[in-house]
Amino acid sequence: MxxxxxxxxxxxxxxxxxxxxxxxxxxxxxxxPKRVKIPLQQHIGKPAIPVVQIGDEVKEGTLIGKMDGDFSANIHSSIPGKVIGIGDIYNPNAQKSRYIEIEFKGNIKxxxxxxxxxxxxxxxxxxxxxxxxxxxxxxxxxxxxxxxxxxxxxxxxxxxxxxxxxxxxxxxxxxxxxxxxxxxxxxxxxxxxxxxxxxxxxxxxxxxxxxxxxxxxxxxxxxxxxxxxxxxxxxxxxxxxxxxxxxxxxxxxxxxxxxxxxxxxxxxxxxxxxxxxxxxxxxxxxxxxxxxxxxxxxxxxxxxxxxxxxxxxxxxxxxxxxxxxxxxxxxxxxxxxxxxxxxxxxxxxxxxxxIKFKKEKPCIRCGRCMQACPVGLFPNIMYNNISINDLQSAEKIGLKDCIECGACSFICPSKIQLVNYFKSAKLNLKRNISLSLNKIPRVKGFEYGKEK
Ligand code: SF4
Ligand code: SF4
Incomplete structure (x- = not known):
C-alpha cells in the first residue's frame, strides 16, 4: 500500500x-520555571534590542526585546516577575546571544x-x-x-x-x-x-x-x-x-x-x-x-x-x-x-x-551516500574535495544545496560523519575561509539508530 x-x-x-x-x-x-533566560536572538535576522533593565517588573507577554528592523522579531517575557540579569548565552544551535533573565513573581495569566x-x-x-x-x-x-x-x-x-x-x-x-x-x-x-x-x-x-x-x-x-x-x-x-x-x-x-x-x-x-x-x-x-x-x-x-x-x-x-x-x-x-x-x-x-562512538574508517566508495541523498548530491565526492581543502570544487558540485539532513552520514558503512564536514565547509565558505580538514572542528562520530 x-x-x-x-x-x-x-x-x-x-x-x-x-x-x-x-x-x-x-x-x-x-x-x-522559577527563572528564565530569554535570548534576544531566537530567529534568523537581527537580534531584538532590549527594552527592559535590571530591576524592571514584567508581566507574562510584556515586550522585553524590540525587533531591530523588519528582518528581526519581537521577544516577550514568558513569566511574570522581575528582570534580574542581562548577559550572554549560547542558544541550543550554538549561536551566541544576549539574554534577559527574569525571576518569577506574581500570577499566571x-x-x-x-x-x-x-x-x-x-x-x-x-x-x-x-x-x-x-x-x-x-x-x-x-x-x-x-x-x-x-x-x-x-x-x-x-x-x-x-x-x-x-x-x-x-x-x-x-x-x-x-x-x-x-x-x-x-x-x-x-x-x-x-x-x-x-x-x-x-x-x-x-x-x-x-x-x-x-x-x-x-x-x-x-x-x-x-x-x-x-x-x-x-x-x-x-x-x-x-x-x-x-x-x-x-x-x-x-x-x-x-x-x-x-x-x-x-x-x-x-x-x-x-x-x-x-x-x-x-x-x-x-x-x-x-x-x-x-x-x-x-x-x-x-x-x-x-x-x-x-x-x-x-x-x-x-x-x-x-x-x-x-x-x-x-x-x-x-x-x-x-x-x-x-x-x-x-x-x-x-x-x-x-550512544556508540565509532571511529571513522576510510571511504570504500560504496555509493550508498549518493543513493540516500534527497537532493541528488555526491556526498562522497564533496567529502573528498573537503579532505584536500578544495572547498570551491565541493561548492561547484552542489555543497550549498546540501540541506544538512544527515541521511548520508546515517547510511555510511564507514561511519564518516559526512554532514558535519558539510556544515563546517558551508560555514567556512560563508566566511570565505579556507581551512584544511584537520582544522575543521571535529565532532565525535555518533551513530544514530541501528537499522540501515
Ligand atoms: S557511504 Fe560512506 S563509504 Fe560509501 S561512498 Fe559514501 S562516504 Fe564512502
Ligand atoms: S546531508 Fe547533504 S549531502 Fe548528505 S544526504 Fe543530506 S542533503 Fe545530501
Whole structure:
C-alpha cells in the first residue's frame, strides 16, 4: 500500500522512529520555571534590542526585546516577575546571544479570546499582529513569519508541513490530533493573508490519528495528503515535490514556484496571536529518551533552561548526550544550562550505553551516500574535495544545496560523519575561509539508530 502513497522521489532513508514513547501522550503544561533566560536572538535576522533593565517588573507577554528592523522579531517575557540579569548565552544551535533573565513573581495569566471576528481585520492588520507577537517559523528555520507570509509575488498554493519526519519528535502530531479545529482557524487566517488557490496539509502516514482529525475537521478548507514515511519528508523542497510534484530549482525559494510552506506549530502560534492577542512566549516541546521518567509533549515557556525542564521530567540516570531538536538535524548540547527557544521542538536525551562512538574508517566508495541523498548530491565526492581543502570544487558540485539532513552520514558503512564536514565547509565558505580538514572542528562520530 505504501507504494501508492505520495513521497519525494530521490533518495531518503527509513529511520527507526522512536515516536511510540510520546506519540499518544496528550499535551500538558510544563511547570512554570522559577527563572528564565530569554535570548534576544531566537530567529534568523537581527537580534531584538532590549527594552527592559535590571530591576524592571514584567508581566507574562510584556515586550522585553524590540525587533531591530523588519528582518528581526519581537521577544516577550514568558513569566511574570522581575528582570534580574542581562548577559550572554549560547542558544541550543550554538549561536551566541544576549539574554534577559527574569525571576518569577506574581500570577499566571489566563488568556481569553478577544478577536473571534478576526476576519474583519485586513490582510495588513493580520500581518502586523503576527509581527507584533514575535512569531517565527517554529519548524526550526525561525524565519520571521511576517516576512515569510508576505511573498513578493502572488502564490498558488499554501502547503502545510505536517510531516514531522525527525525520530522522537511528536509535538506537531499531537497538535494535529488535539487541536485540529484551532489549526483550521489558523489556516483560515493564512488563507486570508496569502489568498492561495489551493491548500494542502502533507502528513506522514505514521500519524493515523492526526490524519483522521484533520480530515474530520477540514470543513473543506484544505486537503490532507498522507505521505510515505521516509526521511527527510519534512524538508521544504522534499515536501513540495511529494505533494505537488514540483521541483524547486537549486538556489530558488518555494515562493518562486508559487508555494508558501507553513509549519504546524507556527500556525497554532498564529491562531493564538490573532484570536487571543497572545505573543509567542511558549511552545510545545517533546521530551523523550529511554532514560526520561516522564517523557511527553510539554507546553514550555521560552527561556526555560533545559536543566530545569529535564529536572521536571525526571531522568533515571545522568544523560551522556542531550540533543535539542531531533537526532538527525538537531544540535548536541555542551551544557544543559541552555534555554528553550522559539525553534526548540524537542529535547532528546541518551545514556552512555545508547550512544556508540565509532571511529571513522576510510571511504570504500560504496555509493550508498549518493543513493540516500534527497537532493541528488555526491556526498562522497564533496567529502573528498573537503579532505584536500578544495572547498570551491565541493561548492561547484552542489555543497550549498546540501540541506544538512544527515541521511548520508546515517547510511555510511564507514561511519564518516559526512554532514558535519558539510556544515563546517558551508560555514567556512560563508566566511570565505579556507581551512584544511584537520582544522575543521571535529565532532565525535555518533551513530544514530541501528537499522540501515
Ligand atoms: S557511504 Fe560512506 S563509504 Fe560509501 S561512498 Fe559514501 S562516504 Fe564512502
Ligand atoms: S546531508 Fe547533504 S549531502 Fe548528505 S544526504 Fe543530506 S542533503 Fe545530501
Amino acid at each position: 505504501n507504494l501508492l502513497k505520495k513521497g519525494f522521489k530521490r533518495g531518503g532513508v527509513k529511520l527507526p522512529e522512536h515516536k511510540e514513547t510520546t506519540e499518544h501522550k496528550k499535551i500538558i503544561n510544563a511547570p512554570v 489566563y488568556w481569553e479570546i478577544k478577536n473571534s471576528k478576526w476576519d474583519l481585520f485586513s490582510k495588513d492588520e493580520l500581518l502586523e499582529r503576527i509581527k507584533n507577537a514575535g512569531i517565527v517559523g517554529m519548524g526550526g528555520a525561525t524565519f520571521p513569519a511576517h516576512m515569510k507570509y508576505k511573498p513578493p509575488v502572488p502564490i498558488e498554493t499554501l502547503l502545510i508541513n505536517g510531516a514531522e519526519c525527525e525520530p522522537f519528535l511528536t509535538v506537531d502530531d499531537r497538535l494535529m490530533s488535539e487541536k485540529a479545529v484551532e489549526l483550521r482557524e489558523g489556516i483560515r487566517i493564512l488563507k486570508k493573508i496569502l489568498n492561495p488557490k489551493k491548500i494542502f496539509i502533507g502528513v506522514e502516514d505514521n500519524k493515523i490519528e492526526a490524519i483522521e482529525m484533520l480530515e474530520k475537521n477540514s470543513a473543506n478548507e484544505y486537503e490532507v495528503v498522507p505521505l510515505r514515511t521516509r526521511y527527510p519528508q519534512g524538508g521544504e523542497k522534499q515536501l513540495i515535490e511529494a505533494v505537488l510534484k514540483v521541483e524547486v530549482p537549486s538556489g530558488a525559494l518555494p515562493f518562486q514556484v508559487g508555494v508558501v510552506v507553513a509549519n504546524i506549530s507556527t500556525i497554532y502560534a498564529i491562531y493564538e496571536a490573532i484570536l487571543f492577542e497572545k505573543p509567542l512566549y511558549e511552545r510545545l516541546v517533546t521530551v523523550s529518551g529511554q532514560i526520561v521518567k516522564w517523557p511527553g509533549n510539554y507546553k514550555v515557556r521560552i527561556g526555560t533552561l533545559i536543566h530545569d525542564l529535564l529536572h521536571d521530567c525526571q531522568l533515571f540516570i545522568n544523560p551522556a548526550k542531550i540533543i535539542s531538536g531531533g537526532p538527525m538535524m538537531g544540535y548536541s548540547q555542551l551544557t544543559d544550562d541552555t534555554p528553550i527557544t522559539k525553534g526548540t521542538s524537542g529535547i532528546v536525551v541518551f545514556s552512555k550505553e545508547e
